[in-house]
Amino acid sequence: MTERIYLSSQTLVADIEVIDCIPREDERYSIRLKSTIFHPQGGGQPSDIGWLNDVEVVHVSEENGEIIHLTTKPVPLGNVFARIDGDRRQLHSRLHSAGHLIGHVGELAMWRPIKAHHWPGESKVVFKPEAGAKNMSVEDIQISCEYYVMQDLSCNITLRDDGFREVSFGHFTPYPCGGTHVASLGQLKGINIQTVQIKKGNLTVYYDIA
Numbered sequence: 001m002t003e004r005i006y007l008s009s010q011t012l013v014a015d016i017e018v019i020d021c022i023p024r025e026d027e028r029y030s031i032r033l034k035s036t037i038f039h040p041q042g043g044g045q046p047s048d049i050g051w052l053n054d055v056e057v058v059h060v061s062e063e064n065g066e067i068i069h070l071t072t073k074p075v076p077l078g079n080v081f082a083r084i085d086g087d088r089r090q091l092h093s094r095l096h097s098a099g100h101l102i103g104h105v106g107e108l109a110m111w112r113p114i115k116a117h118h119w120p121g122e123s124k125v126v127f128k129p130e131a132g133a134k135n136m137s138v139e140d141i142q143i144s145c146e147y148y149v150m151q152d153l154s155c156n157i158t159l160r161d162d163g164f165r166e167v168s169f170g171h172f173t174p175y176p177c178g179g180t181h182v183a184s185l186g187q188l189k190g191i192n193i194q195t196v197q198i199k200k201g202n203l204t205v206y207y208d209i210a
């Protein structure tokens with residue numbers, strides 16, 4: 001199993017060992033690494049992209065517990081220099097962290113987050129009502145989010161003994177999460193709540209970030 005450096009470290013570069021490199025029918029190469037700084041697609045977040053030496057990593061996925069890095073060219077076995085596309089990582093981390101924040105804001109109004117999708121251009125959080133759920137308008141959510149962004153609450157990550165990880169911002173209740181996050185909510189300036197929809201009793205909040 002690939003060791004997941006990205007769960008405990010935000011590093012964007014590392015010396016990493018290539019275990020195997022297998023050509024595929026689509027002219028991509030399937031690379032397994034001993035340990036990885038690349039966040040695979042999953043948990044509502046797109047994968048990191050980047051480079052192994054000068055070879056592009058175009059997608060990263062999780063298959064049967066292994067992390068598979070797709071590259072455009074073969075990569076030599078042994079040590080390589082891995083680099084993450086930092087701009088893309090930052091955008092994904094901001095969108096994903098904004099999802100956490102919107103989840104917390106919903107919980108304050110007695111809505112429980114049940115699903116989230118943090119892809120650029122299509123980010124949303126879906127909530128189920130708890131007893132006493134209050135109406136939330138676009139403006140209500142926007143103002144609450146801006147308040148916590150201004151407070152710049154910091155991200156706290158706890159790795160549990162069973163391998164799971166919990167992530168919280170400031171005093172809010174932690175969520176189990178394997179995604180990537182901003183160090184503090186101040187980095188979410190430009191968060192923009194777009195629409196709020198109620199369908200079959202569930203509430204969906206659509207958002208983006210400038």
Ligand SMILES: [Zn+2]
Nearest residue numbers: 167177178179
């Ligand atoms: Zn998260």
